Amino acid sequence: MHSPAFLPDLLDYSQSCMPEYTKQLLEMVSIPSVSAGTEHHADLKKMAEYARDLLAKYGFTAKVVPTKGSPAIVGLMEVDPKAPWITVYNHMDVQPAKEPQWKTSPFEPLLKEGIVIGRGSTDDKGPALSIVHAIHYLKSRNIPMPNVQVIYETEEEIGSPNFGAFLDDNKGWLKDPESILISDTIFEGEHPAITYKLKGMQRVELELVSGSKDLHSGIFGGAVENPLSILISVLAKMVNEKGDILIPEIAAANSSLNPEEEKALSEVASIFDLDKFTKDSGEAKRYAEDIREILMRIWHKPTLEIHGFSGAQHEIGVLKSAISPSVRAKVSLRLIPGLEPKAIVSAIQSFVKSIHPGIEVHDLGGQKASFTPLSDPFLKEASVACTVGFGRPPLFTGCGGTIGAIPQFQRVWPQRAVVLIAQSLMSDGYHAPNEQFELIQGQRGIVALATYLNRVSGMFRA
Ligand SMILES: [Zn+2]
Incomplete structure (x- = not known):
């Protein structure tokens, strides 16, 4: 030494x-x-x-x-x-x-x-x-x-x-x-x-306005757009049930590691305490069980999380059969080197607009990796x-x-x-x-x- x-x-x-x-x-x-x-x-x-x-x-x-x-x-x-x-x-x-x-x-x-x-x-x-x-x-x-x-x-x-x-x-x-x-x-x-x-980060809100007031689902339902249903279906095209991002420009980001990084990752994986991770995460169900893959996801691959909606009903056990005229969804992404926050916002914008042109993407700020x-x-x-x-x-x-x-x-x-x-x-x-x-x-x-x-x-x- x-x-x-x-x-x-x-x-x-x-x-x-x-x-x-x-x-x-x-x-x-x-x-x-x-x-x-x-x-x-x-x-x-x-x-x-x-x-x-x-x-x-x-x-x-x-x-x-x-x-x-x-x-x-x-x-x-x-x-x-x-x-x-x-x-x-x-x-x-x-x-x-x-x-x-x-x-x-x-x-x-x-x-x-x-x-x-x-x-x-x-x-x-x-x-x-x-x-x-x-x-x-x-x-x-x-x-x-x-x-x-x-x-x-x-x-x-x-x-x-x-x-x-x-x-x-x-x-x-x-x-x-x-x-x-x-x-x-x-x-x-x-x-x-x-x-x-x-990692870097980008926060966005997606907004869809389809009308001006709550509408009765028995009188208008099926004929008018339901912004919440549309936004959910668009979000499901952005990230799947395995936690994988589906927006092509982001999914294509190069998360491969060079040999030195591979070695560093293996060293951490060899001492990683999975039980402690399980405990620290409150026993949360995981997208991956392999330690190396867990670390790849947290450190080296971009992630996209959906955090909440406004314009949606929240009260459990109560269902008002009304169609909300507008809805917003809160979304954040953790970015790897090579993904520029501004370019990410544009990629999301063109992705959602290709599915529904009415959806607006609001840029809530970002930082590079x-x-x-x-x-x-x-x-x-x-x-x-x-x-x-x-x-x-x-x-x-x-x-x-x-x-x-x-x-x-x-x-x-x-x-x-x-x-x-x-x-x-x-x-x-x-x-x-x-x-x-x-x-x-x-x-x-x-x-x-x-x-x-x-x-x-x-x-x-x-
Ligand atoms: Zn600190």
Whole structure:
């Protein structure tokens, strides 16, 4: 293994900084920086100021940068004008925490047996703090490292609506990085994980208006169009009972994996805990039983889900025999690299119009998928760093979800590797009640991330 010479000292630091780290994490989690809704506007501002002060304390030139929504925070640390820049991204906002299953107060964090329990502890404040300590460690010992630009967002949990504009508006002074480092993902079982592919997303509503009022089905039925029946039949032509997408342009998307990706998938499949997946999914019936196929569907193939209708009757046991004049269906798609959100909307539009010209497709917004090839040198360094920090080599994983900032980074700074190093555990409860973060993961994370940043600076020394 390629342990750095400073590893013993780094291990010491990762241990000795824990009282300070814990105190800081408890302070951060006690700020209810919920981005959904408007209730926590002042808390988001307070969180931004806390994050700025934290970065400043460790030698960053840091400021709060306003956006049309809640602010971003930028901290710059230039160690050498000739050194490359790396951008570190985390988010300081959190999910709401109103679930009745909380056993403690979500914003009065509890420290219990090395675990911090509270909203935002693992998503994403703990992982963010580890990177700050990793950077502080390298800087304080004069160990080679890249220049670092930390960008914190406070709207990640609501889909990063203003992040693209933030990058555009501040591009003049932001540093153009060689690569982007993110710690906002999850271990695969007991294994460290590096996520190299994240799906994009597109939301649409299909609307069909056939009349102006409810009609009696005995007087008009059979003679007039029933928009709900038509829309259901169109939707059934978009996705079948096996979960397969039938729209030709989307079904034809290339989801094949190269040999390196095949190998990575087989490694994950070999340790995948199907029983846990079954339990976590509430025993949901599945489209596939083969683990490899399950992972292919979640990570590597596009999906289309129908979520709901308006203009339909909902009350169970009551049937009003009226034909509704108009109906809307909510549909979302998870996209793989190569599927452009705008092109997906056009494909759906022409598909539905070829069946019924009256159906309108409303674009509710989309984001592109993101992908860093497994052969990328930054991923190779991240793999070594995870092995050093977490004691075993990482698995390379996909993700069915989306981190809204990543496609924006890739739009503004194309071709930069995005490196996602996980510190959180599956059991931490992302977005769930009783969210927690194991401090030992933060401690190991500091070792992994400091090793990574040191190795990155080595990539640029001839
Ligand atoms: Zn997150």
